[in-house]
Amino acid sequence: MNTESMYNHLRKRGISRRDFFKFCGVMGSMLGLKASGAEQIADAFMTKPRIPVIWQHFQECTCCSESFIRCSHPIVEQILLEMVSLDYDDTLQAAGGFQAEAVAEKTRKDYKGNYILMCEGAIPLGNKGYCTIAGEAAEDRLKRFAEDSKFIIAWGNCASSGCIQHAKPNPTDAQPIHKVISGKEIINVQGCPPIADVMAGVITYVLTFDKLPELDGQRRPKVFYGRRIHDTCYRRPCYDAGLFAQSFDDENAKKGYCLYYLGCKGPNTFNSCAVIKWNLGVSYPIQSGHGCIGCAEPNFWDYMPLYSHIPSTYGFGVESNADKIGAALTGIALGGVATHAVITNVRKRRLIKGSMDDDFSLNEKDTEETIQELEEKRDRLINKKKDEDSGDSEKDK
Amino acid sequence: MIQKDKNLREIYVWQLPVRVFHWVNAFVITILCITGFIIGDPPAIQHATAPSHNYWFGIVRFVHFFAAMVFIVNYLVRIYWLFAGNSFSVLRNYYPLTKKQWRGIKETLKVDVLLITKNPIYDIGHNPLAATTYGGLFIIMILQIITGAMMFSVQSNAFWAPAMQDLLIRFNGFFPIRSLHHWLMWAFVLFAIVHIYLVFYHDYIEKNGIASSMIGGWKFIAQPIAEDYEKEQALRKDVEHLEKEKHNKK
Ligand code: HEM
Ligand code: HEM
Ligand code: SF4
Ligand code: SF4
Numbered sequence: 001m002n003t004e005s006m007y008n009h010l011r012k013r014g015i016s017r018r019d020f021f022k023f024c025g026v027m028g029s030m031l032g033l034k035a036s037g038a039e040q041i042a043d044a045f046m047t048k049p050r051i052p053v054i055w056q057h058f059q060e061c062t063c064c065s066e067s068f069i070r071c072s073h074p075i076v077e078q079i080l081l082e083m084v085s086l087d088y089d090d091t092l093q094a095a096g097g098f099q100a101e102a103v104a105e106k107t108r109k110d111y112k113g114n115y116i117l118m119c120e121g122a123i124p125l126g127n128k129g130y131c132t133i134a135g136e137a138a139e140d141r142l143k144r145f146a147e148d149s150k151f152i153i154a155w156g157n158c159a160s161s162g163c164i165q166h167a168k169p170n171p172t173d174a175q176p177i178h179k180v181i182s183g184k185e186i187i188n189v190q191g192c193p194p195i196a197d198v199m200a201g202v203i204t205y206v207l208t209f210d211k212l213p214e215l216d217g218q219r220r221p222k223v224f225y226g227r228r229i230h231d232t233c234y235r236r237p238c239y240d241a242g243l244f245a246q247s248f249d250d251e252n253a254k255k256g257y258c259l260y261y262l263g264c265k266g267p268n269t270f271n272s273c274a275v276i277k278w279n280l281g282v283s284y285p286i287q288s289g290h291g292c293i294g295c296a297e298p299n300f301w302d303y304m305p306l307y308s309h310i311p312s313t314y315g316f317g318v319e320s321n322a323d324k325i326g327a328a329l330t331g332i333a334l335g336g337v338a339t340h341a342v343i344t345n346v347r348k349r350r351l352i353k354g355s356m357d358d359d360f361s362l363n364e365k366d367t368e369e370t371i372q373e374l375e376e377k378r379d380r381l382i383n384k385k386k387d388e389d390s391g392d393s394e395k396d397k
Numbered sequence: 398m399i400q401k402d403k404n405l406r407e408i409y410v411w412q413l414p415v416r417v418f419h420w421v422n423a424f425v426i427t428i429l430c431i432t433g434f435i436i437g438d439p440p441a442i443q444h445a446t447a448p449s450h451n452y453w454f455g456i457v458r459f460v461h462f463f464a465a466m467v468f469i470v471n472y473l474v475r476i477y478w479l480f481a482g483n484s485f486s487v488l489r490n491y492y493p494l495t496k497k498q499w500r501g502i503k504e505t506l507k508v509d510v511l512l513i514t515k516n517p518i519y520d521i522g523h524n525p526l527a528a529t530t531y532g533g534l535f536i537i538m539i540l541q542i543i544t545g546a547m548m549f550s551v552q553s554n555a556f557w558a559p560a561m562q563d564l565l566i567r568f569n570g571f572f573p574i575r576s577l578h579h580w581l582m583w584a585f586v587l588f589a590i591v592h593i594y595l596v597f598y599h600d601y602i603e604k605n606g607i608a609s610s611m612i613g614g615w616k617f618i619a620q621p622i623a624e625d626y627e628k629e630q631a632l633r634k635d636v637e638h639l640e641k642e643k644h645n646k647k
Contacts, residue, residue: 216563216566217563217564217566217567218566218567218569218570227551228551228571231551231552237448237449238448239454240448240452240454240455240458241447241448241449241450241451241452241453241454241455242439242442242443242451242452242453242454242455242457243443243448243451244439244441244443246441252443255446260439261439261441265572267571268570268571268572268575269570269571270566270570294572297569297570297571297572298569298570298572299569299572299573300572302572303572303576309437309438310437310438310579311572311576322576322579322580322583323434323437323438323579325583326580326582326583326586326587329583329587330583330586330587330590333587333590333591334590337590337591337594340510340512340594340598341594341598343512344512344598344601344602347512347515348512348515348602350515351515351516351517351602352601352602356515356516358619358621359516359517360519360619360621360622361516362504362508362514362516362517362518362519363518363519363622363625366497366500366501367622367625367629369497370497370629371625371628371629371632374629374632374633374636375632377636378632378635378636378639381636381639381640381643382639384643385639385642385643388646
């Protein structure tokens, strides 16, 4: 087992002391730690041995890896790549084939219970043949590496809630990591993909504090997924003013009005895109004129279309939604009520005209039964009382 | 329209809290449906050029939330009255657990919905079918309050907000909860159409003053039915009294 500190490891790989401290500063503020946060990170990296990382890919598109290598700060990117690319990541590592598998296996054995497993992608439970890596079924491989890991980091919507593979009707029965593995600490870093800096923040936190950050009910780190896009969006004043772009190329869209009417899912989505932004902090979808699609929420693909606030209802025709069906049912109800009124006037004519003799036959049976029951109950109680009274008086004698 | 030749008697059915609940509830649900529909599908009202000159969507949402709070408090009063009210308004009316209620539902279906039987069936309080739909509506109201409060939690500092936000996230967040909340709006619309129609239907054919009963509290009931009812009430009182005596002795 390697006991070299993370800092020494980085120094050997050509990272200067100065750059290292810059990294600690950036990460400390990113994670919203106290002023001492950067110090804590530096301290941990200088004293703790490097924790190995195994990065597994299952049913996915590799957008999480793509996002990860685009961290806003080049030093952050360099440092974290040095930290994670070493042991096993079949996309990023230099080794390949049997050699790569051997490295992964060696890490798993040497660092039993001490390495971090990072997963990208969902696990198809429908059939083992749907996804295999080096000839091994995704499910078996996940279980093998999860067994001996310390923490599991689930990257992106695929690993956190199944993403598009898991969308109805989910043909491969794709399931997120936490549905396949139990008894391990799992963090879901949601998004399709997650923001690079969020990924960097989570890795740094885990390496520094040797535990997972505070999670919400979906196992998402609260620091980054505590607020909605909608609550941090710079177009929010337009929303409150009811100023909505009606199409992507109208005058209102040019003015930068809110995209709610065009199906923006910001009001449904917990993520920090509007704060941290994307691609070196350049922009985020809404700033670029397109609504949020809700990629950090479970099952967001089941609430399509992208460009309508009210989701479609599958099974009622692709174009249907709650309002269309509700309006149709309302029409049917009004029609039914009108028909009922007409038939009433025919069928109940004599009753309405008052030319029908009073007929209480429908009520009589019920009333008789109820009254009989009550009378019996009363009599029983009275008899009991009498018995008791006479019993008492006999005792008195 | 009361028949002069009929022998009708007035009976006090709906106590004040039930009547107040009813009209506050009906009014507030109307407001919630209208504002909710606008929130879900906003019309293009764009007479300002900059957000600083306008706030109409915010006001619609505010009205929705204000009405929601009135709706909740009003409902809490009714829940109390489900236990404290008279025999027509207590909980057992609203859930068909007895054979008698099931028979009543079957008969009401035949008499009033399918119009098969020509002679009427008389009820002093709710008929068992109507009461069951109110029971259903009471449950939908609870669901609407919970889903609404879950969504409201993200914009609230109230003491209950963190717990509700946690619940929201555990139930897979806004997407499913918002959808459910939206669908349930249509349940209220459909209920109101059928309910209002049936109130006037009963008023029209039975001439028992049911429509105004929710305002004044009184209904006009045929003499024999009223007598049976009074007999039943007297018996119930006797039985209750005897049971209490027995209990006290112990
Ligand atoms: C009869 C009762 C109610 C009806 C018919 C109703 C209807 C609606 C509808 C149709 C929407 C729009 C949903 C969408 O975005 O597609 C909505 C939104 C909402 N309702 Fe209700 N609602 C009711 C009661 C309540 C209650 C009791 C609360 C509790 C606080 C509540 C809180 C909310 C919230 C927070 C939203 C989301 C608003 C937003 O996105 O800014 N509602 N309601
Ligand atoms: C013109 C409008 C309305 C009239 C005349 C009216 C009248 C009545 C009457 C007479 C009853 C007692 C009926 C019975 O025993 O079957 C009743 C009960 C009820 N109505 Fe309405 N109603 C109206 C609108 C509404 C609306 C819009 C709603 C809500 C969507 C509503 C909800 C209820 C509920 C929940 C009950 C049961 C009350 C209880 O037992 O506490 N009503 N209404
Ligand atoms: S653009 Fe989207 S996130 Fe921004 S205010 Fe409008 S609805 Fe909310
Ligand atoms: S704006 Fe919405 S859809 Fe776009 S990346 Fe952020 S969370 Fe995902």
